[in-house]
Amino acid sequence: MSVGVLVAELDSAVTAVHHGGELLGVISFAASGALVAVRKRLDLFGMAVLAAATALGGGIVRDLLIGRTPPAAFTDLTYLSASLLTAFVLYFIAPSPRLTKGPLEIADAIGLGLFCVTGTVIADSAGLGAPTAALLGMTTAIGGGVLRDVLSGEVPSVLRPDQDLYAIPALFGAATTATLLHFDLYRAWTGLLAAAGAIGFRLLARHYQWHAPLARHARD
Amino acid sequence: MSVGVLVAELDSAVTAVHHGGELLGVISFAASGALVAVRKRLDLFGMAVLAAATALGGGIVRDLLIGRTPPAAFTDLTYLSASLLTAFVLYFIAPSPRLTKGPLEIADAIGLGLFCVTGTVIADSAGLGAPTAALLGMTTAIGGGVLRDVLSGEVPSVLRPDQDLYAIPALFGAATTATLLHFDLYRAWTGLLAAAGAIGFRLLARHYQWHAPLARHARD
Amino acid sequence: MSVGVLVAELDSAVTAVHHGGELLGVISFAASGALVAVRKRLDLFGMAVLAAATALGGGIVRDLLIGRTPPAAFTDLTYLSASLLTAFVLYFIAPSPRLTKGPLEIADAIGLGLFCVTGTVIADSAGLGAPTAALLGMTTAIGGGVLRDVLSGEVPSVLRPDQDLYAIPALFGAATTATLLHFDLYRAWTGLLAAAGAIGFRLLARHYQWHAPLARHARD
Known part of the structure; x- marks a missing residue:
């Protein structure tokens, strides 16, 4: 009984972490959109739209x-x-990119990791098969950034070769989640582990500058 | 009884104005798409696609x-x-931009004002809450222009700071409509008033060159 | 009886050609996406995304x-x-564009022709009227290429005036299919004829460099 209570409490703590993390991810994604808008010299409305789209x-x-x-x-x-709110705050406080770069990237990785997991879970609960659910989980995690870049007239950064791996960690987290769901092993805490794996993968890719390879004939 | 008849007749006259105005808005939006296609040196098919997309x-x-x-x-x-048809006519008559600029902008404002109202009403009738319905109303009004600009390889003009307020008047009209619907005050003529408010707001923004503000650090 | 058997066998042969052709179209469209990614110097992930999107x-x-x-x-x-798989193969074998251009364009035309027919059939079976089904058939055939170009930061090639007719052959095939469906004359082999018409039209447009006309004032 007391183990059951413990598990239930752990689960609810994990769920709280999960919601908090997702909100952190939303704020971080919104900040990345708003800062792209500032760099592109868009106005307050452009900041709000790019923040929400991202x-x-x-x-x-x-x-x-x-x-x-x-x-x-x-x-x-x-x-x-x-x-x-994030766009509005950034409109006023206008932090130097130098100060925000590091924290933003960590928060962005957290958002990426949590979104690929929750996206996969939602797609799975809509009755999709595991591979499809994983694809949609990855789409959930990277889609906002793609929309941000298309709206600001850029090739999506997730496709650019000068970027460290971004979609692959999301796909890794989504595929892990889909596998957990398929074998009925998904719990709040295993989901959080999958998210942590994706976050760690992304931060390592960032730190060691892992890139996807270029085709041979594009390297010359 | 005669008041009822009068109200009914007024309502049907207002509805006719409404439909006529929406058609005017469609034509004006189509013309803006077709003229962007001409400026981008796209061919007749490109004109038709951009006209329809807008x-x-x-x-x-x-x-x-x-x-x-x-x-x-x-x-x-x-x-x-x-x-x-609009794209086709513009393909043949090829008016000088100098002649069409003024009338086009007025027609575009009319389209914007009517679309934000009808978009909000349609979203509301799909059972969405007032804030969501207003957002979708604004989306209806500005979405075509965004699609036009993305397809022609530009940052959407609605996001650019060198543009006079465009989305804000649409949001104003949509929010007014959502409020009217929420308090059960929406009639054909109150809707037309909301549209007129949005149109007036847009034309004033155009005339006095009202801009959304830039973030401080982007102004330097 | 033997005629019935013959017709059934012919139908199943036609269906096999159809499926084979559609797969050929998918591979060819994927190749066009992957090769655009290479030209834009995107990495392996970018190649995979553009191949799938196209x-x-x-x-x-x-x-x-x-x-x-x-x-x-x-x-x-x-x-x-x-x-x-197509993106992966092209990543390794990296053929010279000079060698692939001709075969790719023929395969692309085959994909275009078959997609406009199947797209129209699917839209029709969803209960849409003939003109709408034809529009959606054309959209099916050209939509992937538009997505490829928007994602790689280009004006969609289908809109550009330096391109030979591309959407018009697709519209021709889709309209033919919608007409066949409307008069209940659609069979596997009439559908294949419609596809062949679209393919032939596209290849002729390619060979004779047929263009859609520019508006007069854009020609100066």
Whole structure:
């Protein structure tokens, strides 16, 4: 009995960490969108749109693909509000990119790791098979950044070879989650482990500058 | 009784104005797409695609987001036909931009004002809450222009700081409409008032060159 | 009886050609995406994404528009696997563009012709009217290429005036198919004829460099 209580308490603590982490991810994604807007010299409205698109875009695309309409981002306004607030704060405090780069990248990795897990879980609960759920999990994690870059007139950074691995850690976390779900081993804490794996992978890729390889004929 | 008849007649007159205005908005949006295509030196097919994308894109995105498939633009072909006809006419008459700029901007403002209202009403009738309905109303009004700019390889003009306020008037009209709907005060004529407010706001922003502010660190 | 058997056998042979052709189209579209990625100096992941987006994008957009979620590309993974394999092979063998240009263009035309027919059939079976089904058929055929170009930061080649006719042959094949369906004349072999017409039209446009016309004022 007391073990059951312990597990339940652990689970609820893990869920709280999970929600907190996801909110942190939303804020971090929103900040990355808002800062791209500033670099592109867009105005306050542009900052708000890019912040919201980056933070919510991946989930919206996932929801459209699994037929969950209207997307969660339009019905539960928590994350939209957090995104807009982030853009607003950055409009006023205007931190130097030098100061925000490190913390932002860590927060972005946290968002990436948690979004690929929750995206996979949501796709799985819509009845999709494991490989599809993993693909949609990765899409959830990287879709917002792709939307941000397309809207600001850039080739999506996730496709550019000068970037450290970004989508691969997300795919790793999503595939781990899909595997856990497939073998009925998914719990709040195993999901958090999968997220931690993706986060660690991304931070290592960042630190050691791991790149995906170029095709031979593009290297010359 | 005679008051009832009067109200009914007024309502039907207002609805006719409404439909006429929406058609004017479609034509004006289509013209803006076709003229961007000309400026980008796209061919007749490019003109037709950009005209249709600009005029119909916002409504298509809205319909996808509320799960109304196929989108109205694919089932009622009136607006598609009007868009293609507009592209075709502009292909032949090729007016000088100097002559069309003023009238086009007024027509575009009319389209913006009416689309933000009708978009909000449609989202509301799909059972969405007021804030979401307002967001989708704004999306309906500005989405086509965003699609036009992404397809022609530009940063969406609605995000650029050198543009006068465009999305904010649309958001104003959409929010007013959502408020009217929420308090059950929406009628054909109150909706038209909301549209008129958005149109007036946009034309004032155009005339007095109101801009959204830039973040401090982007101003230097 | 023997005629019935003959017709059934012919039909199944035609269906096999059809499936084989569609797979050829997927591979060819994927190759075009992967080669654009190489030219843009994207890495292996970028090659995989652009290959999949080009090969599957048109069908995904069509499925979203007719409300078929999740899109077929996410549930039947044959075409996704074929796309990724194509990107992988091109990553290693790295053929010279000079060698691949001709065969690729023929395969691309085959994909275009078959996709516009199958896209129209799928849209029709979702209960859409003939003009809408034809539009969605064309969208299926050209949508992937548009997605490829938007993701790689280019104006979609299908809109550019320096391109030979591409969307018009697709529209021709789709409209023919919609007409056949409307008059209940669609069979595997009439569908294949419609595809062959679109393929021939595209290859003629390629060979004789047929272009859509520019607007007069853009020609100066």
